[in-house]
Amino acid sequence: MIREATPDDVPVILAMIGELAEYERVPEAAQATEPQLTAALFGPQPAVFALIAEGDGVPVGFALWFRNFSTWTGTHGVYLEDLYVRPEARGGGHGKALLAALAEICVARGYERFEWPVLDWNEPSIGFYRSVGARPMDEWTVFRLTGEALHNLAGSSRVNGA
Structure with a gap:
């Protein structure tokens, strides 16, 4: 079963974010807090959204996503930040069900793209993503600014009130 996350799910989502960081070999990178996640998901202007996969009424996975926008198509899309299914629940169709629910959101809302990093x-x-028809984007590399480099670039801004 796939359902929208509720505020009561924040602790389990945060726990699974930690598990995902362990799996991705960067446990120290998972620094989000319950208040941050609660505000992002359920504050006055939610910036991100989450779906929960349940097995026997227990959360076993989640998908955290936000809207992006394509200037080329003139439409929003879904950017999947995290997809995670707990090891004991893998192979049970939860990951595919989460992806299918997000694809359904795209189609229902007229979004033309559904993207995520791996x-x-x-x-x-x-292999799993290829099995559902997803393909890597050749010739594209993701860039990221963080820490000192982010602050240095921000300090060079000439925008008033930025």
Whole structure:
């Protein structure tokens, strides 16, 4: 069963984010807090959304996503930030059900793109994504600014009130 997350799900989502960070070999990267996640998901202007996969009434996975926008198509899309299914529930169709629910959101809302990143070494996930028809974007590399580099660039801004 797939359902929208509720505020009561925040602790389990946060726990699964930690499990995902362990799986992706960067446990120290998972620094989000319950108040941050609660505000992002359920504050006055939610910036992200989450779906919960349940098995026997217990949360076993989640998908955290937000809307993006394509200037080329002139439409929004779904950017899947995290998809995670607990090891004991893998192979039960929960990951595919989460992806299908997000694809349904795209189609129902007229969104033309559904995108997400995957680590190059994560062959099980790559194989799974290919099995549902997803393809990697050749010739594209994701760039990221964080920490000191982010602050240095922000300090060079000439925008008033930024």
